[in-house]
Amino acid sequence: MNGALNKASQSIAPLIRLRRLAAIGESEAAKLHEATRRARSVGARRDILLEGEPIVNPTIIVSGWACRSRLLADGRRQILGFLLPGDIVGMCRQPDPIAVSAVSAITPVTICDAPAIEPGRSDRGLAAAYAISAALEEAYLLNHVTRLGRQTAYERLAHLMLEFWERLGQAGIPVGNRFQMPLTQEYLGDTLGLTSVHINRTLQQLRREHMLEASNGFVTLLEPDALAAVADYKPARVCRATEAVSIMRG
Amino acid sequence: MNGALNKASQSIAPLIRLRRLAAIGESEAAKLHEATRRARSVGARRDILLEGEPIVNPTIIVSGWACRSRLLADGRRQILGFLLPGDIVGMCRQPDPIAVSAVSAITPVTICDAPAIEPGRSDRGLAAAYAISAALEEAYLLNHVTRLGRQTAYERLAHLMLEFWERLGQAGIPVGNRFQMPLTQEYLGDTLGLTSVHINRTLQQLRREHMLEASNGFVTLLEPDALAAVADYKPARVCRATEAVSIMRG
């Protein structure tokens, strides 16, 4: 699980993802590659950023899964979104930004500083990739709101699995209909506004109906089209040009 | 309701709001003022932007209430957020952006193009105000996720009312604990992931417990502190400098 080859192939997720978002030149790719060299690791379940803390640098997730979350006073937790390899967190334009949510590692995670864009220079592609990444983040947040507000437990789970599939695919990670999803049922519950008990029962229903398999940290989508239909899933689109082809696969 | 004085005082909401977000110079204020002169109106319940449509210009809400929403295939609707006077919609950095949600007027609304910022020039304040506005929009979206995922109907309503109060106050609109809220119970239901029937009963409970009044499109917060306590409401903070004073009032 930690061989050199595996590690090398994992650390290119940011490059794959950002390249799919916009045309990135050689010098920009070199910057990215250089940044990922300086990656640091964060242990599983450790905080990367606390709510209310100043944000020092935009950060790229190089490998592993992280999430944004909020805690209510009585301990209830809501997961606001996930940060997958190639995702960017803390890209703010206002001066002296502070974090509006906590960010914590789910699995062991490696992160690195996002290369700054020099205005006017030939960082056009990178700037566009950052912008598209930010727009996608918003789109996924809107997905999340819709799931929570207007979908049943069954639909929510299906929708979330499809979103993971799409996003991991864009980072060059999954093969076919199977992908790694290192979330406990408690994480899923805190994500989808349900209890872990209900997640368990809903997963059983999805299995019973041969829609998907989920065990040992892996998910297999047995009927992606049927899932997309019941969950009303539509791939995210935030601009005219790129990534129209994002879902054609399998 | 439509006297000249009223109209004049309404159209300054963008200026008030953006000025509270960042230090805006005279020339920038003049630009804003000029932009609001070119405002156009949209009838109640009309669409301002459709999901999937290209976004041509960032737009400022000058007066009235609008919302972002998504429709599921079977007609279920989820309201993703509200656009109040002074709010900005469609501020994207990626090329050829397309809308990830519909935007529609709730009341009659007037909108205008957001003045572009000239790089390098003395539009620093305006740029900062736009950036903070965008960050606040994200913070409110996270509020929304938390409400939907982890709060009861009672808490959701209380939380939303407090958010309206805070946001309207920042646009210079409410007086004391009373403000106008032109939402039907069906809008509230589609916002909070509930049915209008349940909204009705929850409002009755809030009234019965003397927490708030709500009728004829107006809301009075009778016990704002108690409401904030039960809803675990915290005013949004997205940067170090400004608007720390945002909630002190009443």
Add this chain to the structure above:
DNA sequence: CGACGGTTTGACAATCATCAAATACAGTGG
């Protein structure tokens, strides 16, 4: 082996949805 975190199961309760009807309210035209 024992401890631990995660999953699974069962019995039961609470929140919230559904359906249908009654009531209130604002605007419109006679």
Add this chain to the structure above:
DNA sequence: CCACTGTATTTGATGATTGTCAAACCGTCG
């Protein structure tokens, strides 16, 4: 001024979805 219309609010009866609590099971790791 009043019936007429349409929309929004309110109420009641009933049911489905989801939560709570508690215990059993299962795999992994020291």
